[in-house]
Amino acid sequence: MKVAILLGIAYVLSATYAQDSTFEIICNSNPLMTKQVDNLHKKVDTVSQTVNNMKGQVDQVQLLLENQTKDLMVDKLAKTKKVEELHKDVDSVAKTVNTVKGQVDQVQLMLEKQVTDLKLEVDKLAKMLEKVIENKATIWRPLKTGTYAFLGEPRTWYEAREKCKEIGGYLVEINSQEEQDLVVKETSQALGWDELKLTVWLGLNDIKTEGKWVWDHSQKRVNDGYTNWHDGEPNNSGNEDCAHTGWKWNIWNDIPCDYKKKLGKHWTPSTVCERDG
Secondary structure, eight states, X not given: OHHHHHHHHHHHHHHHHHHOHXXXXXXXXXXXXXXXXXXXXXXXHHHHHHHHHHHHHHHHHHHHHHHHHHHHHHHHHHHHHHHHHHHHXXXXXXXXXXXXXXXXXXXHHHHHHHHHHHHHHHHHHHHHXXXXXXXHHTSOEEETTEEEEEEOSOOXXXXXXXXXXXXXXXXXXXXXXXXXXXXXXXXXXXXXXXXXXXXXXXXEEOSSSTTOOEETTTOOBGGGSOXXXXXXXXXXXXXXXXXXXXXXXXXXXXXXXXXOOOTTTSOEEXXXXXXXX
């Protein structure tokens, strides 16, 4: 606003001075006015110079502002572009994560189904195996030393004794090395009890009197006939009142009468019955 006013004054003064000849004549005839006019000329020149200087400064400021505005616009565009690129990257990563998550969920569902199917299949096969073993074993088998039934299922000594009674027999009584070898060979090789980790309950026990081992059916004392104890057995380590044997040792050992483990997990006794005639 100041610049505009000064420019206006300078213009008026110069125009008036240049165009009014009468004024010039008067000034020339009057020295005092001439001096005043000179002073006005100087003021006009000073004002004009000031106006020009300010105009130059205004132009410089305007140019600076324009350059700064351009720089800001360029920077804004660059940042906007970078933000857009970041948004695209985020969207891409989110899509990838969702895709992978979907694939993981599918794989998890598939694996869970496979595990469930496998469990059902294992249970089915286990039942079939028990049934096959049981059905095959319940057939009385005549061997050189007697007639036997091989019942391939884990049982306690008491359960085995009752099972033998149900089918008309009794827990096997080993009276010779030949009979020992035949029974062990039949269970381990013919029936595969070794693969199932099955041993054989014997009718031998000292349930009534500790240290007096007798055969459950015949009530004969074992010391009166054939014996096949492992070295250091029987030792009654932990209330062991019943005897068993198996292919791995082919000797006798005493264990608790209520001992029974899951099929195929641990060595556990099963049932061999014997019958007369």
